[in-house]
Amino acid sequence: MAVITTDNLTKRFPRVTALDHLSVEVQPGVVGLVGANGAGKSTLIKILLGLAPATEGSARVLGLDVATQGGAIREHVGYMPEHDCLPPDVSATEFVVHMARMSGLPATAARERTADILRHVGLYEERYRPIGTYSTGMKQRVKLAQALVHDPQLVLLDEPTNGLDPVGRDDMLELIRRVHREFGISVLVTSHLLGELERTCDHVVVIDGGKLLRSSSTADLTAATSLLAVEVTERQGDPSFDADAALLARLTEAGLTVTADGGHVLLVELTGDEVYDAIRDAVAELGVGLIRLEQRRHHISEVFSVDTVVEEPAHV
Known part of the structure; x- marks a missing residue:
């Protein structure tokens, strides 16, 4: 009841x-x-x-x-x-x-x-x-x-x-x-x-x-979305290197749909397991550190x- x-x-x-x-x-x-x-x-x-x-x-x-x-x-x-x-x-x-x-x-x-x-x-x-x-x-x-x-x-x-x-x-x-x-x-x-x-x-x-x-x-x-949140560090020994912009460009070249979410977070459309491989390879090739890689969830605030x-x- x-x-x-x-x-x-x-x-x-x-x-x-x-x-x-x-x-x-x-x-x-x-x-x-x-x-x-x-x-x-x-x-x-x-x-x-x-x-x-x-x-x-x-x-x-x-x-x-x-x-x-x-x-x-x-x-x-x-x-x-x-x-x-x-x-x-x-x-x-x-x-x-x-x-x-x-x-x-x-x-x-x-x-x-x-x-x-x-x-x-x-x-x-x-x-x-x-x-x-x-x-x-x-x-x-x-x-x-x-x-x-x-x-x-x-x-x-x-x-x-x-x-x-x-x-x-x-x-x-x-x-x-x-x-x-x-x-x-x-x-x-x-x-x-x-x-x-x-x-x-x-x-x-x-x-x-x-x-x-x-x-x-x-x-x-708060169900999971179809987006991966990706956050990386700057390249060691090269503080002038824009890791976010470089990663966004590299993932876009790989055919992925990527947007910047502010606060050094990139949102990558998750279309299959190969997306994880592409992110891993791009991070390794750029020589940056991976801070976060997780599936983004909805927030109650989005209801408003x-x-x-x-x-x-x-x-x-």
């Missing part, structure tokens, strides 16, 4: 349309919701939680109608907001226990679940410190912990890596994967950083200007260059 279904979901504000007849189905797993800032991601989450009404259309979360069953939805769904909303003068334990009680857990169960979930997100040793003394990464983990403490079936994570350095982002993304892998909780995670979703999500929903551009498995979106918007409901 789909965890999220929208049918012609539309949200209009006086001067902007945040969602424009969005129809999509999200199946269990780790699903990325990607779009530029202002694409409608946060508005969609608020509607799915029953916190904001839609202008037109309908949506269901875990089979529940967002328009009439918002309370029931929030009992079974965890939410990690984008912005900092944590009380600075209480400890992580106090805050997460409070959120667990607000979700309906008895006092003893709330304390037990809080200890377990703070251990899971890596805050167990720091659980009694005031949240105001935490780093940005630790605060993000507290927000994740409160979203998970009541053992939801689905969590909605709004820009969970905001403000984190590269190491912190990697740690958070691994935590998100573990949420589904270890607890079986489905995840909808929003981000404007496309590379994060390529590494983290099984499926991706791409929206732009409130419209659906693509809904597909990550594997399909597609002119045709998906009109039919997409299934993820």
Whole structure:
């Protein structure tokens, strides 16, 4: 059963349309919701939680109608907001226990679940410190912990890596994967950083200007292309030699279709195994070093260059 279904979901504000007849189905797993800032991601989450009404259309979360069953939805769904909303003068334990009680857990169960979930997100040793003394990464983990403490079936994570350095982002993304892998909780995670979703999500929903551009498995979106990416070093002892231009000319002479992709990378049309042999021979003859030779893959960012918007409901 789909965890999220929208049918012609539309949200209009006086001067902007945040969602424009969005129809999509999200199946269990780790699903990325990607779009530029202002694409409608946060508005969609608020509607799915029953916190904001839609202008037109309908949506269901875990089979529940967002328009009439918002309370029931929030009992079974965890939410990690984008912005900092944590009380600075209480400890992580106090805050997460409070959120667990607000979700309906008895006092003893709330304390037990809080200890377990703070251990899971890596805050167990720091659980009694005031949240105001935490780093940005630790605060993000507290927000994740409160979203998970009541053992939801689905969590909605709004820009969970905001403000984190590269190491912190990697740690958070691994935590998100573990949420589904270890607890079986489905995840909808929003981000404007496309590379994060390529590494983290099984499926991706791409929206732009409130419209659906693509809904597909990550594997399909990042499938291999028919191009080889080739990168070489300069010729040893001859720094004035333009290795890129020389290799491009040599491969073109060999009858291959070659284009420059910027950043000292050449893209060679892969028509057969003989292309590898031609590249190897050209590199050897020119006396340059081979840094990279790999089949290029599509990137999620390429979806935003597609002119045709998906009109039919997409299934993820």
